[in-house]
Amino acid sequence: TQxxxxxxxxxxxxxxxxxxxxxNSSSVFSSLQWYRQEPGEGPVLLxxxxxxxxxxxxxxxxxxxxxxxxxxxxxxxxxxxxxxGLYLCAxxxxxxxxxxxxxxxxxxxxxxx
Amino acid sequence: NAxxxxxxxxxxxxxxxxxxxxxxxxxxxxxxxxxxxxxEEGLKFMVYLQKENIIDESGMPKERFSAxxxxxxxxxxxxxxxxxGDSAAYFCASSDRSNQPQHFGDGTRLxxx
Numbered sequence: 001t002q003x004x005x006x007x008x009x010x011x012x013x014x015x016x017x018x019x020x021x022x023x024n025s026s027s028v029f030s031s032l033q034w035y036r037q038e039p040g041e042g043p044v045l046l047x048x049x050x051x052x053x054x055x056x057x058x059x060x061x062x063x064x065x066x067x068x069x070x071x072x073x074x075x076x077x078x079x080x081x082x083x084x085g086l087y088l089c090a091x092x093x094x095x096x097x098x099x100x101x102x103x104x105x106x107x108x109x110x111x112x113x
Numbered sequence: 114n115a116x117x118x119x120x121x122x123x124x125x126x127x128x129x130x131x132x133x134x135x136x137x138x139x140x141x142x143x144x145x146x147x148x149x150x151x152x153e154e155g156l157k158f159m160v161y162l163q164k165e166n167i168i169d170e171s172g173m174p175k176e177r178f179s180a181x182x183x184x185x186x187x188x189x190x191x192x193x194x195x196x197x198g199d200s201a202a203y204f205c206a207s208s209d210r211s212n213q214p215q216h217f218g219d220g221t222r223l224x225x226x
Contacts, residue, residue, distance in 0.1 A: 004155075033214060042117070042204050042217035043156070088155070092212075099146060099211045100169060103155040 003027050004091055006104035014112050016078055021107040023089035024071045030094040032072050033101070034063055037086040079111045115140050117207050117218035118187075125224045126195050134190040134221045138207030145188045146215055147173075147180060150202040159203075162188060168211075192223075200225045 005024045013019055023032070031050040035043035047056050049065035049072065056063045060083075062075040072089055086108050090101040118137040126132050138145050143164050148156040158172040162182035173180065177195075182188040192199055202222050206215035 031212075035217075040219070042119075042206075042219045045214050045216060048214050090156075094212055097169065097171075099144065099161040099208075100158045100172070101146070101148075101156075101206075101215060102158070103148075105153075105155040 003102045004089055004104035006087075006089060006107050008107060009105065010108050010110075012110045012112070013079055015080055017111075018075070018077050019079055019109070020073055020075045021087055021109070022071070022073050023104055025091065026070065027091070027093065027102075028069050029091035029102075030069075031092050032065055032069075033090045033092075034072070034074055035088040035090065037088060037106070043088055076109075079109075081111045081113050084109060084111050117205055117216055119203075119205050119218035119221050121221060122219065123222050123224070125226060127226050128196060129194050132192040132195050132199070132223055134192075134203050134205075134223070135187045136190070136205030136207075136218060137187040138205075139209075139216055142207035142209050142216075144168075144208045144211055144213075145182050146206045146208075147188075147190050148204045148206065150204060150220070152201075156204060159190070163211075195223075195225050197225045199223060 034046045037043045047063045052067045052069045054065045060077045086106045088106045090103045147159040150156045160173045160180045161169040177193045202220045204220045206217045
């Protein structure tokens with residue numbers, strides 16, 4: 001069962017544009033992580049959000065956790081070619097399956113110079 | 114390199130052979146998680162181990178697959194009598210506690226001839 005849906009699946013934009021990617025679920029999560037994965041490498045952790053409504057900023061990246069802890073968004077301001085990669089969201093349900101992360105299929109972002 | 118180390122990075126096996134994948138967690142981490150990534154699919158949880166204990170193996174096929182994390186040495190994911198459908202990227206992650214973010218290695222790409 002795919003518990004986390006990410007959209008869009010693919011996103012191709014020009015350098016300098018802003019973008020938002022979404023991670024949605026019908027399930028409530030204890031925490032949600034965003035990762036970025038490059039070809040041939042493992043996912044690299046960007047941020048963890050744990051509180052409903054929480055907003056975290058990492059330079060040009062802004063992450064938000066929905067009030068009900070069922071969804072999240074990642075907004076990138078003034079995208080750069082170096083932002084190109086596969087963005088993955090992953091949720092954890094500590095009450096039922098401690099330790100296991102449920103991953104979305106990812107958003108493949110390409111930023112053209 | 115203090116990150117999660119996986120080896121080999123690439124492994125080729127013929128149908129019916131055994132595959133052994135190794136994972137050394139980050140220094141100080143005693144929790145290890147294995148995930149499998151198939152083409153066009155997200156990462157799927159397989160097994161969660163703590164030193165000498167299997168905490169959750171509900172994501173691992175009942176037959177041919179086994180995992181261990183001994184007191185000394187790396188965690189091992191073992192696949193016996195491999196079949197073509199086992200071809201995938203296998204990722205290991207580690208954390209210092211069960212409710213802490215997971216950090217991933219760069220994976221082992223398993224190809225079955």
